[in-house]
Amino acid sequence: MMQSGFAERNLQRLFPLPAVIFVAMLMVFPVLYTSYLSFTNWNLTSGMPATFVGWRSYARVLTEPRFVNALVRTFIFTFFAVAIEGICGVAAALVLHRAFVGKSLAKLLLLLPLVATPVAIGIVFNLFYDPTIGLANFVLTSLGLPPGLWISNDKSVIPSLILVDVWQWTPMITLIVLAGLAGLSDEPIEAARIDGASEAQIIRWVTIPMVMPVILTALILRLIDALKTFDIIFAMTGGGPGYASETLNIMGYKYSFEYFRMGQSAVILVVLFLVVFTCSLGIMKLRTASEI
Amino acid sequence: MKKLVRNIVVLSCSLCLCVSATVRAQQKEIRVLLANHPYGELLKSAIPEFESATGIKVNAESLQESQLTTKLTTEFATSSSSVDVFMTRPLQEGKMFYKNGWYEPLGAYDFSDYPKNVMSVATFGTKAYIVPLVTEWQVLYYRKDLLAGAGIKVPATFDDLEAAAKKLNSENIAGMASRGKGAAAVTQLSSYVYNYGGQYLDKGVAVFDSKPAVDAIRFYGKLLGTYGPKGVTSMSWENIMPLFQAGKIAMWTDASVFYGQIIDPAKTQLGADKVGIANFPAGPKTDSPFIVTSWGMAVAKQSKKKDLAMKFIEWATSKELAAKGMLANITMARSSVWEDKAVLAKVNPGLVETRAFAAKNGYPLDRPYMSAVGEARDLIGELIIDSINTKGASPNLEKMAKERVEKVNELLQDTGEYGK
Amino acid sequence: MNRKFLSTTIFYLAVVGIALVVLFPFLWMLSSSFKTQVDIIAWPPKILFAPTIQNYQKVFGEQDFLKYFMNSTIVGVAAVGLSLVLGLPAAYSIARFNQKKLAVFILLARLMPGISFLMPWYIVFSRLELMDSYTALILSHMLIALPIVIWIMSSYFGTIPREMEESAMVDGATRQYAFWKIILPLSGPGVITATTLAFIFSWNNFLFSQVLSMEKTKTLPIAVYNFLSYAEVDWGGVMAAACAIMAPAIILTMIFQKYVVKGLTMGAVKG
Numbered sequence A: 001m002m003q004s005g006f007a008e009r010n011l012q013r014l015f016p017l018p019a020v021i022f023v024a025m026l027m028v029f030p031v032l033y034t035s036y037l038s039f040t041n042w043n044l045t046s047g048m049p050a051t052f053v054g055w056r057s058y059a060r061v062l063t064e065p066r067f068v069n070a071l072v073r074t075f076i077f078t079f080f081a082v083a084i085e086g087i088c089g090v091a092a093a094l095v096l097h098r099a100f101v102g103k104s105l106a107k108l109l110l111l112l113p114l115v116a117t118p119v120a121i122g123i124v125f126n127l128f129y130d131p132t133i134g135l136a137n138f139v140l141t142s143l144g145l146p147p148g149l150w151i152s153n154d155k156s157v158i159p160s161l162i163l164v165d166v167w168q169w170t171p172m173i174t175l176i177v178l179a180g181l182a183g184l185s186d187e188p189i190e191a192a193r194i195d196g197a198s199e200a201q202i203i204r205w206v207t208i209p210m211v212m213p214v215i216l217t218a219l220i221l222r223l224i225d226a227l228k229t230f231d232i233i234f235a236m237t238g239g240g241p242g243y244a245s246e247t248l249n250i251m252g253y254k255y256s257f258e259y260f261r262m263g264q265s266a267v268i269l270v271v272l273f274l275v276v277f278t279c280s281l282g283i284m285k286l287r288t289a290s291e292i
Numbered sequence B: 001m002k003k004l005v006r007n008i009v010v011l012s013c014s015l016c017l018c019v020s021a022t023v024r025a026q027q028k029e030i031r032v033l034l035a036n037h038p039y040g041e042l043l044k045s046a047i048p049e050f051e052s053a054t055g056i057k058v059n060a061e062s063l064q065e066s067q068l069t070t071k072l073t074t075e076f077a078t079s080s081s082s083v084d085v086f087m088t089r090p091l092q093e094g095k096m097f098y099k100n101g102w103y104e105p106l107g108a109y110d111f112s113d114y115p116k117n118v119m120s121v122a123t124f125g126t127k128a129y130i131v132p133l134v135t136e137w138q139v140l141y142y143r144k145d146l147l148a149g150a151g152i153k154v155p156a157t158f159d160d161l162e163a164a165a166k167k168l169n170s171e172n173i174a175g176m177a178s179r180g181k182g183a184a185a186v187t188q189l190s191s192y193v194y195n196y197g198g199q200y201l202d203k204g205v206a207v208f209d210s211k212p213a214v215d216a217i218r219f220y221g222k223l224l225g226t227y228g229p230k231g232v233t234s235m236s237w238e239n240i241m242p243l244f245q246a247g248k249i250a251m252w253t254d255a256s257v258f259y260g261q262i263i264d265p266a267k268t269q270l271g272a273d274k275v276g277i278a279n280f281p282a283g284p285k286t287d288s289p290f291i292v293t294s295w296g297m298a299v300a301k302q303s304k305k306k307d308l309a310m311k312f313i314e315w316a317t318s319k320e321l322a323a324k325g326m327l328a329n330i331t332m333a334r335s336s337v338w339e340d341k342a343v344l345a346k347v348n349p350g351l352v353e354t355r356a357f358a359a360k361n362g363y364p365l366d367r368p369y370m371s372a373v374g375e376a377r378d379l380i381g382e383l384i385i386d387s388i389n390t391k392g393a394s395p396n397l398e399k400m401a402k403e404r405v406e407k408v409n410e411l412l413q414d415t416g417e418y419g420k
Numbered sequence C: 001m002n003r004k005f006l007s008t009t010i011f012y013l014a015v016v017g018i019a020l021v022v023l024f025p026f027l028w029m030l031s032s033s034f035k036t037q038v039d040i041i042a043w044p045p046k047i048l049f050a051p052t053i054q055n056y057q058k059v060f061g062e063q064d065f066l067k068y069f070m071n072s073t074i075v076g077v078a079a080v081g082l083s084l085v086l087g088l089p090a091a092y093s094i095a096r097f098n099q100k101k102l103a104v105f106i107l108l109a110r111l112m113p114g115i116s117f118l119m120p121w122y123i124v125f126s127r128l129e130l131m132d133s134y135t136a137l138i139l140s141h142m143l144i145a146l147p148i149v150i151w152i153m154s155s156y157f158g159t160i161p162r163e164m165e166e167s168a169m170v171d172g173a174t175r176q177y178a179f180w181k182i183i184l185p186l187s188g189p190g191v192i193t194a195t196t197l198a199f200i201f202s203w204n205n206f207l208f209s210q211v212l213s214m215e216k217t218k219t220l221p222i223a224v225y226n227f228l229s230y231a232e233v234d235w236g237g238v239m240a241a242a243c244a245i246m247a248p249a250i251i252l253t254m255i256f257q258k259y260v261v262k263g264l265t266m267g268a269v270k271g
Helices: A005-009 A017-038 A056-062 A065-096 A103-115 A118-128 A135-142 A157-182 A187-194 A199-227 A231-236 A248-257 A262-290 B002-023 B038-054 B065-077 B090-099 B144-149 B158-168 B182-195 B211-227 B237-245 B256-263 B306-316 B319-327 B341-346 B349-361 B373-389 B397-414 C002-033 C054-062 C065-097 C100-111 C115-127 C134-158 C163-170 C175-186 C188-204 C207-212 C220-225 C235-265
Strands: B029-035 B057-063 B085-088 B131-143 B251-255 B275-279 B291-299
Touching: A017 A262, A017 C065, A017 C100, A017 C115, A017 C134, A056 A065, A056 A262, A065 A103, A065 A157, A065 A199, A065 A248, A065 A262, A065 C002, A103 A157, A103 C002, A103 C188, A103 C235, A118 A135, A118 A157, A118 A231, A118 C002, A118 C220, A118 C235, A157 A199, A157 A231, A157 C002, A157 C134, A157 C188, A187 A199, A199 A262, A199 C100, A199 C134, A231 A248, A248 A262, A248 B065, A248 C115, A262 C100, A262 C115, B029 B038, B029 B065, B029 B306, B038 B057, B038 B306, B038 B319, B057 B065, B065 B085, B065 B090, B065 C115, B065 C207, B085 B090, B085 B306, B090 B291, B090 B373, B131 B144, B131 B182, B131 B256, B131 B349, B144 B158, B144 B275, B158 B211, B158 B251, B182 B211, B182 B251, B182 B373, B211 B373, B211 B397, B237 B251, B237 B256, B251 B256, B256 B275, B256 B349, B275 B349, B291 B306, B291 B349, B319 B341, B373 B397, C002 C235, C054 C065, C054 C235, C065 C100, C065 C134, C065 C175, C065 C188, C065 C220, C065 C235, C100 C134, C115 C134, C115 C207, C134 C188, C134 C207, C163 C175, C175 C188, C188 C235, C207 C220, C220 C235
Parallel strands: B029 B057, B029 B085
Antiparallel strands: B085 B291, B131 B251, B131 B275, B131 B291
16 A cells, blocks of 8 residues: 655654644643733722733732642542542443353443432432431441531541542542553463462462553543542532632632632633643653663 | 436525525514523413414513523624514623613613612613613521520521531531532622622722631531532532432522422422521621522614513513512512512512512622623632632631632623722 | 352342342332322331322423434434544544554543633624534533543554454555454444433533524424422422433433444354
C-alpha cells in the first residue's frame, strides 16, 4: 500500500495533532481568563468593573484561615478516599479475575455505582444519613450499634462523605484494573506456579507488579477527580455543618456564585489547579518508575 | 496532511456557524427563566394561552433556585445573555443585580396593586425594577393532637413556646424544630431577633451584636440545642419537613410556604386535622414576624426584545393569574387578591389568618438587606451554629457576634452600602 | 475435593458480598421509586408497601423524560465518538513514542476545576451563536471524555508488545497500517473500558450541562433537580428520576459488553 514517506516519518506529530488542537482551542481561553481574574478584585456585589490589583487577591485569600482549612480538608478527603478505593478496588479486581459463572453479571453490577448520577446519589444519601428517619441509623440500631450523626456533625461529616465516595468510585478502579489483568500474559504467573509459589506470593510478587502501571493509571484518574470532588459534597452538605466539609472546589463555587467575589474565587481555582497538577505529576513519576 | 486537518477544522467550525445562524431566523420569540416554584409551574402550564393570544413564542426554562442564580450570573456577568424575562429573589440578589445594571427599569408598569412595604424591596432610587410575585411570612406549625394530648394551648409567647417544647420533647419526638444550617437558618432566626427588639442591619450598619439580638440567638440555640431533632445544625427546611411529615416533630417555625406540603395526604400520614398553623409567638419586646417578598419577576436589561418581554411580564403578573395562583394556595403579593372574598374562600383559612396578622405587624425583611448577603448570612450562621451547639450557653457568643458585625460592616463598606 | 469446594464457596460468598454492598442503595432507590412520599419517610422503614407508579408517571409524563434522554444520548455518543477518533491515534503515539509532555498537556484539561470553564466558555459559545445547539454541549463533554480515552488507552497500548506491529512493519507495512489493522483489533477490552467510562462521565455530567444547555438541549441530570422545588422535595420523584436516568445507561453498557465478548471470541489475531 502506497503511503507517503512524509506521513510515516511524522506520525508522532500527526497522530496526536487533532487532539492537541482541540484541547488547545477549548482550554486556552479559560486558562487565560481565570488567571487574569485571579489578578483582579472583581466583585459583583460592588457593582464596579474588574480592576487589576496584582497579587492582592492572592494575599487576601491565601492568608485566610478558612482557605487554609479548606486546603487541608481537600487533602484529607482525597487521600483517604483514594487510598481506600485503591485497596478495595484492586482487591475486588483480583477476586473477580477468573472465569466464573455470572462474571458478566458481576461486571455489570459493578458498573452501577459509577452510572449513578452523583447529584442524585447525594440527595438519596441525605435521606439515608438522616439521624432520625434514615436507613443508615436503622441498620446500625438493628445490629445493636449506637446511631450516628453522619453528615450532621462536623467530626463525622468527612468520613461519611468518604464512605459515599468510596461506594461510588471503587468500581472504577476495579474495572480498569480488571481490564489490565485481562491483558497480562500468563507466562510469568505460570512459571511462578510451577516453581511452587503460593497464590498469595504470586499475587504479591508477580501479578501486582505486572499490573502496577494500570493500577497507577486508575489511581491518577481517580486522584484528579477526588481532589475536585464537587457533586456529592454540594448535594449533601454544601460545605457544612458550618464549614466542616468545605473543600477547595466547594469554596470556589461559594465564592463565585454565592459571594460573587469573582477575583478571589479565581485565586481559589488557580490554587486548586496547581494542587491537582502537582499531585498528578507526583503519581505519574511513580507510574514511570514502575513501568520498568 | 497538516493542511488537510486544518481545513477540516475550519470547515466544520463554519458549518456549525451557518447551521445555527439559519436556525436563528428572526421570530417573535423570548427566553424566560423560571424557578422550580409552584408559581413557575403554574406559568409554564399557562404559557400556551399566552402564545396563542399574542403569537410570541416563549422558551421557558425552570431551574432550582441556586442553579437559577448560577446561570443568570454567568450569563449577565459575561454580557452574553439571551434571557429576556426571569424570576428573581429581591432580598437575595436584588441589590447586587441592580448595582450591576442587570434589571430593566419598569416605568410603564402599574404597581398600584402592591403594598408599599412590598414595593420597598422592588424599588431602587425612584424607579421600580422588580414586579413582586409571591410573599411568605413566618409561622408556627404545630401538632394539634400532641398539644391537645398534653393539655397545652397554642404558644403565644416565647416563654409559652419553651415550656411547650419542654413538655412535648421525648425520646421519639423533638419538641421544637427550626432551621439550624448556618446561612439557611438566618431567615428563620430573624423573627426571633425582631421579637427580642433586635435587628440585623439598622440603616446600613450591622447591629446584630446588640444585647437583644444576642439574647435572641441564645434563645434560639437553647431551644434547638435542647429540644431540637438530632443533627439540627445541618438541617434546613428540606430536612425538617420529612421529619415533621413522619410525625417526629411537635412544633416547627418556618415560612408559610410549606403549609400545603405538610397537610397534603399524599405526602404525609398526619392529615390536616392534626397539623395546625399559628401566628409566630411574641417575644419579650414585640410581636413582629417577617413578611417578605420571596420572588419577583424582572426584565433583563440586556434583553434585545424588551417590548415582547414587557408583554410577557404584564401577562405573567396579571390579576387573573394571581387569582389562579391563590386558588392553588400560592400566597401572591398583589393586595387585591387578598381582598377578593371569592378567592379567599378557597384559600386555606390558616394562611389567611396568619397573613393578616403578619401584614399588620410584620417586618418586610428576613435577612440583612445588602449586596453581599450571601457572605453575611454565612457569618451570622456561624453564630447560630455555635449557639445551638452550646444550647445557648456559649461564653463566646458576644465576642463572636462583635467580630462578625465588624466583618459585615466591612462588607457594607466595600460595596458602598454602609450607613445608607 | 473438599478444599476446592471450600475455596469456591468462599469465592462466591465474596462476590455476593461485593454485589450486596454495591447494590444496596440501588435496591433502596428502586423500591422507593415505587413508594408514595409517606411510605418513603416512614419510620421504621417499610419493606412491605403498596406500590404506586405515580412517580414514574410524573417523570415520563410531566417531565418530558424522552427529550432529556435523547439529548443525553446524542451528546454522549457524539462526544465519546469524536473523542475516540481524536484520542486513539494520540494515545498510540504517546505510548509508542514516549511523548510524556504530550500526555501531561492533554491531562491538563482534566485538571482544571469545571467551574473555571463556565464563564469563558459562555462568552465564546454565545458570541459564536453556538448556544442553542448541541455543539456547545458536545464540545464541553469532549473535553471530559478525551483525556479519559487518551489516558486509559495510552496505558493499555503500552501493554501490547511492540513486536506486534514491528513484525508487520518488517514485512513492509507502514506504521499507520499496522496501527489500524493490528493494534486496534487487539485493543478491544481497553477501548470498551475507556468508552464505557467516558460515556458514563458524559452521561452524568451536571455542571456543564446545566449552564451550557438551553431548553431544547437539556440533559438527564437536570431532570433530577426538577424534583427539587422551592418549597418541596418530591422524594418519590427524585428516586424515580434517578432510576430512570440510570436505566438507559445500564442497558447501553450491557449491549456494549455483549459486543466485546463476541468480538474477542471471534478470533483475535494473537501472535
